[in-house]
Amino acid sequence: MKNKRIVLVTGGCGFIGANFIRLLNHRYPQWRIINLDKLTYAGNLQNLAGIEEGENYRFIRGDICDSERIAEIFTEEKINTVVHFAAESHVDRSITGPADFITTNIIGTFTLLENARKSWVERNSADGNPLFLHVSTDEVYGSLGETGLFTETTAYDPRSPYSASKASSDHLVNAYYHTYGLPVMITNCSNNYGPYQFPEKLIPLVLHNGLHGRELPVYGDGKNIRDWLYVEDHCEAIAAVIENGKIGNCYNIGGNNEKKNINVVEIICDTLDEKLGLLPSKAARRSLITYVTDRLGHDRRYAIDARKIAEQIGWQPRISFEKGIRMTIDWYLDHQQWVEGVVDGSYREYYQEMYGNRQKIGK
Ligand code: NAD
Ligand code: DAU
Numbered sequence: 119m120k121n122k123r124i125v126l127v128t129g130g131c132g133f134i135g136a137n138f139i140r141l142l143n144h145r146y147p148q149w150r151i152i153n154l155d156k157l158t159y160a161g162n163l164q165n166l167a168g169i170e171e172g173e174n175y176r177f178i179r180g181d182i183c184d185s186e187r188i189a190e191i192f193t194e195e196k197i198n199t200v201v202h203f204a205a206e207s208h209v210d211r212s213i214t215g216p217a218d219f220i221t222t223n224i225i226g227t228f229t230l231l232e233n234a235r236k237s238w239v240e241r242n243s244a245d246g247n248p249l250f251l252h253v254s255t256d257e258v259y260g261s262l263g264e265t266g267l268f269t270e271t272t273a274y275d276p277r278s279p280y281s282a283s284k285a286s287s288d289h290l291v292n293a294y295y296h297t298y299g300l301p302v303m304i305t306n307c308s309n310n311y312g313p314y315q316f317p318e319k320l321i322p323l324v325l326h327n328g329l330h331g332r333e334l335p336v337y338g339d340g341k342n343i344r345d346w347l348y349v350e351d352h353c354e355a356i357a358a359v360i361e362n363g364k365i366g367n368c369y370n371i372g373g374n375n376e377k378k379n380i381n382v383v384e385i386i387c388d389t390l391d392e393k394l395g396l397l398p399s400k401a402a403r404r405s406l407i408t409y410v411t412d413r414l415g416h417d418r419r420y421a422i423d424a425r426k427i428a429e430q431i432g433w434q435p436r437i438s439f440e441k442g443i444r445m446t447i448d449w450y451l452d453h454q455q456w457v458e459g460v461v462d463g464s465y466r467e468y469y470q471e472m473y474g475n476r477q478k479i480g481k
Pocket of ligand 2: 207208209210254255256257307308309310318319320321323335336337342343344379413420
């Protein structure tokens with residue numbers, strides 16, 4: 119990459135965003151990263167502990183729906199790259215409360231696109247090769263039967279408020295490319311797992327409950343299938359797309375690693391038993407598995423055909439599920455303080471400690 123990138127990362131305090139900032143910070147020390155995050159319940163500054171504020175990194179607490187603030191950031195920082203992670207991301211929450219998903223995922227993406235358009239297309243103000251990379255999901259394609267894979271040309275068929283809001287944002291991103299020539303790319307990725315994932319998602323939830331001998335809720339018959347990808351592989355794929363992707367393209371990213379939910383839960387149970395011994399009652403952790411009412415509209419199977427990114431960009435996942443799940447379990451066992459901080463809510467105080475006296479919040 120010849121030109122210096124000044125990257126606005128949205129949602130950099132979330133699970134994937136934080137892993138991505140860690141990768142950029144290490145891999146591209148000459149790039150400047152501006153992390154814009156609202157710090158919702160899912161945003162945790164501790165996910166970035168050790169990343170120093172300075173020439174290469176700045177954190178701004180703010181909302182992607184706040185157009186004035188975003189305009190200021192584009193001008194102040196001369197942003198030439200946006201990597202857009204910020205979103206409401208949990209399907210179950212979208213079922214019980216869809217409003218925030220519509221606001222952040224649709225209006226927020228629109229607000230970022232408008233500011234990028236005004237800055238880069240109208241005022242032609244970007245130095246280097248501007249790029250708006252929108253990080254999306256395989257859920258936009260709907261649900262698969264027993265066979266078949268999602269490709270980049272699979273018709274969109276979202277079924278939850280979450281996936282419908284992400285599909286809507288993908289369409290807006292494409293519309294800005296075709297209508298205004300905004301330099302965009304989209305990535306659609308499968309289920310991620312790894313360090314810093316909020317313990318409401320299947321893997322960290324089961325890990326946490328399994329550790330404490332609590333029930334492990336499995337929705338429906340447990341045979342829904344997800345294609346799991348270690349988060350570091352996803353971040354590597356995004357970096358590869360920034361480097362070598364083609365403007366106007368979308369790229370599917372997947373782990374080539376389909377697993378039934380029940381099998382994932384059993385693997386976590388067995389690994390915890392092996393590492394920590396059986397429960398105090400001498401029972402194996404599989405005894406904690408509890409089948410519960412199914413998620414409404416629960417998509418049956420996701421599976422990604424990732425040949426395009428492999429053939430055109432040369433990216434492939436490097437971490438097998440067997441290795442990745444052990445690394446994830448070890449990380450959670452070694453970072454119990456992080457987990458406890460999230461579970462008891464004290465992670466929210468960290469903002470005040472870190473920035474309370476130093477930086478204004480938004481406007
Ligand atoms: P996350 O929920 O862990 O993090 C989301 C982050 O966005 C948080 O830091 C939160 O504070 C921030 N945020 C939310 N609303 C905001 C707003 N209005 N303004 C600014 N910041 C806001 O999510 P994640 O799992 O890291 O997912 C990141 C992105 O990747 C999302 O766009 C998601 O759709 C996509 N994705 C996730 C997965 C997955 O398996 N987790 C897979 C494919 C794609
Ligand atoms: O496919 C990519 C998507 O993966 C991302 O776009 C989403 O942001 C991310 O949250 C994830 O969505 P899922 O709904 O697939 O992930 P979740 O961890 O919530 O659930 C995984 C599977 O496990 C799903 O089939 C539902 C099931 N499940 C989940 C929970 C939380 C259970 O059986 N029990 C549970 O307690």
